[in-house]
Amino acid sequence: MDRRSFLKNSAIGGAAAGATALAAPAYAQGNRTLTLVTTWGRGLAGVHDSAQYYADAVTAMSDGQLTIDLRAGGELVGPFEVFDAVSSGQADLYHGVDxxxxxxxPSLSFFSQIPFGMTYMEFNNWFYHEGGRELADELYSIFGLKAFPAGNTGPQAGGWFRQEINGPEDFQGLRFRMPGQGGEVLGKLGASVQNLPGSEVYQALASGAIDGTEWIGPWADEKAGFQEITKIYYPAGFHEPGPNLNVVWNLEVFDSLTPAQQSIVQQAARADNIWTMSLFMANNAAALSRLQQGGVQVREFPDSVWDAFGAAAKEVIEAPIAGDEFYKRVHDSYMASMNSSAQWASRSEGEFAAQRNRILGM
Structure with a gap:
């Protein structure tokens, strides 16, 4: 039995649920300092900025009642340890990608990113208006957590390679850094997939421990310095068209906030969501131009590779459905919302953008 089923069915879980239903809210009094841990190394362009924006916004909006003490990945706990740290109460909240x-x-994939999944706006449509928030509350509460979207990088690049990719067979044996279900897709194509924190990627690529990597996009990749190691770059990727970053609170800590403070931490997350997305979009085009001027060779995957990505992605995304009823519910809700949003966007924004770019020569 998995942890989710155990917690739902155990006597401890039932007793806790009953106590929560009967107890009156107990709000902490006075000014509080809360510890925020992140999956990001300090200074990583865009993503660490997003965590800092959130910390600063909560402190400012609460007029100092809530001070957020930001500890970057590795300063209190490791980047991949933040989920357990907040769930257990070692830290109060984390900022990261789930x-x-x-x-x-596996259902956490839908609240971060699945291959060929939602764009930034499609995710927001689902989360705020088509059932995503309710499913998130159901999932995260099992681990004693409360999650809010708090940033998005926009479409992530296909990545950096030492050799050009001419067909699916070129992934065979390739040591490549890619987390999440995207990494599982490359694994099906024969790659040796590595899941490394962002702060460790440059050294792994420079040392030859990996043959290639994806990170975020031109601006963050340029800041990370990958162009110093290899010059072959694929701007379009299949794996993260709109990865959602979350700020995730320990549920008991969140419940101890006053209603006004709860509203503040939620509204700060919404502000962070918009600010972070626009930060990346404002910087990516100029960064890509600089990379090309510096000798980076921009490539696109051939159709045969895209087809292989698609076939493998379908297998990866659907694999947990048969044995996990909750995963199936989230999957079906996510897909229905994405289909609805995509149909409208293709008829409106998609057609407009194509005509605008044609008329203006963009």
């Missing part, structure tokens, strides 16, 4: 924690529950 496909790092699929071993806890």
């Amino acid at each position: 496909y790092y924690f699929l071993a806890n529950d």
